[in-house]
Amino acid sequence: MSVEMEGIVRRFAGTTALDGVSLTLKAGEFAALLGPSGSGKTTLLRILAGLDFPDAGRVRIAGVDLAGVPARQRGVGVVFQHYALFRHMTIAENVAFGLRVRPRRQRPSEAEIARRVATLLELVQIPDLAARYPDQVSGGQRQRVALARALAIEPSLLLLDEPFGALDALVRKEVRRWVRGLHDRLGITSVLVTHDQDEAMELADRIAVMDRGRIVQFGTPRALLDDPATAFVAGFIGEANRLRGEVRGGWLQIRDLPVPAVRVAVGDGSAEVFVRPEDLVVEASTGCDGGVEVALVRAERSRTRVVLRCGAAMLDGVSDHPDDQVAPGMRVGVALRRLTVFGAEGLHETVLPTRGTVRFTEGAAT
Numbered sequence: 001m002s003v004e005m006e007g008i009v010r011r012f013a014g015t016t017a018l019d020g021v022s023l024t025l026k027a028g029e030f031a032a033l034l035g036p037s038g039s040g041k042t043t044l045l046r047i048l049a050g051l052d053f054p055d056a057g058r059v060r061i062a063g064v065d066l067a068g069v070p071a072r073q074r075g076v077g078v079v080f081q082h083y084a085l086f087r088h089m090t091i092a093e094n095v096a097f098g099l100r101v102r103p104r105r106q107r108p109s110e111a112e113i114a115r116r117v118a119t120l121l122e123l124v125q126i127p128d129l130a131a132r133y134p135d136q137v138s139g140g141q142r143q144r145v146a147l148a149r150a151l152a153i154e155p156s157l158l159l160l161d162e163p164f165g166a167l168d169a170l171v172r173k174e175v176r177r178w179v180r181g182l183h184d185r186l187g188i189t190s191v192l193v194t195h196d197q198d199e200a201m202e203l204a205d206r207i208a209v210m211d212r213g214r215i216v217q218f219g220t221p222r223a224l225l226d227d228p229a230t231a232f233v234a235g236f237i238g239e240a241n242r243l244r245g246e247v248r249g250g251w252l253q254i255r256d257l258p259v260p261a262v263r264v265a266v267g268d269g270s271a272e273v274f275v276r277p278e279d280l281v282v283e284a285s286t287g288c289d290g291g292v293e294v295a296l297v298r299a300e301r302s303r304t305r306v307v308l309r310c311g312a313a314m315l316d317g318v319s320d321h322p323d324d325q326v327a328p329g330m331r332v333g334v335a336l337r338r339l340t341v342f343g344a345e346g347l348h349e350t351v352l353p354t355r356g357t358v359r360f361t362e363g364a365a366t
């Protein structure tokens with residue numbers, strides 16, 4: 001089902017947790033709310049769940065205005081990291097909970113509840129654990145139980161607040177892939193709150209980046225990486241070297257990067273420049289003279305990561321050369337393939353330096 005939030009404001013004493021949030025999700029979409037601590041992610045999710053209410057603004061789910069509709073009647077499944085399972089209930093009783101607390105008229109029969117619980121435990125791939133208690137299963141299995149419990153009421157909207165936080169890295173990867181598969185199979189709409197951008201990138205169709213109670217950009221992972229709307233997004237999503245620059249008469253001079261001025265469309269004044277490591281590429285060793293000094297080299301599966309000493313700055317870049325050709329202490333030529341500049345009045349631009357690549361060595365650019 002579709003979800004529309006319009007002008008949501010939520011204030012707590014002295015804090016504006018949400019400062020006019022508008023966001024529309026398509027039915028069947030998997031969206032992530034991503035942002036630093038305190039940016040308002042959980043508050044927004046709680047408002048969607050009906051566990052909290054906005055001071056201003058509206059929430060519509062499948063076109064229905066939800067002002068005043070209590071959580072239990074929203075048909076929303078919620079999984080919180082700290083929303084622990086009931087320890088005194090078996091796994092099966094935990095999963096059945098949302099059905100058993102329904103008013104008598106809407107409550108399925110015990111036989112129907114047992115059938116649904118069995119189907120759900122099958123779905124989350126722990127059919128044999130029904131009779132165990134939560135502290136008799138692993139963290140990953142507990143998370144699956146929490147999901148089964150949220151899905152028991154057959155929600156068409158699933159809200160997940162840092163649901164994988166308690167899991168170790170390997171299990172986490174496996175469980176989140178499985179959650180995405182489940183989302184696709186059930187055809188539900190899901191909203192995930194996380195501050196882990198890898199998680200958001202892997203799971204979500206679109207990501208809403210939040211900063212201080214506002215959504216600063218809502219887009220696909222690719223759009224956020226390639227066309228960040230603000231300097232905050234450029235610095236927050238993906239890795240980037242952050243440099244200062246100056247624009248004069250349409251030419252950008254980057255401090256600490258010995259490249260010739262780059263033609264840009266942003267206005268004159270000071271500028272912030274972001275260069276992704278993959279856009280700063282080691283070209284070749286220059287021998288002992290000239291070039292930029294390689295400070296660190298780290299092998300990765302597909303290519304080698306390097307840290308380059310450029311003036312006062314240490315910049316992350318990449319190299320496709322065999323390891324023995326690029327080692328700490330060597331001096332190399334480097335190509336700048338692409339940069340994003342944020343200039344005066346919030347204008348920004350992603351620039352592919354004309355003539356493809358700007359090659360530079362320390363002190364002398366070609």
Ligand SMILES: Nc1ncnc2c1ncn2[C@@H]1O[C@H](COP(=O)(O)OP(=O)(O)OP(=O)(O)O)[C@@H](O)[C@H]1O
Pocket residue numbers: 012013015016017035036037038039040041042043044195
């Ligand atoms: N019940 C509350 N009373 C007072 N302030 C609150 C309350 N709930 C949230 N806040 C404040 O509102 C702001 C947003 O909090 P929220 O929990 O939504 O952020 P978040 O992005 O989910 O952060 P985190 O990643 O740390 O969980 C914070 O400044 C927080 O301190």
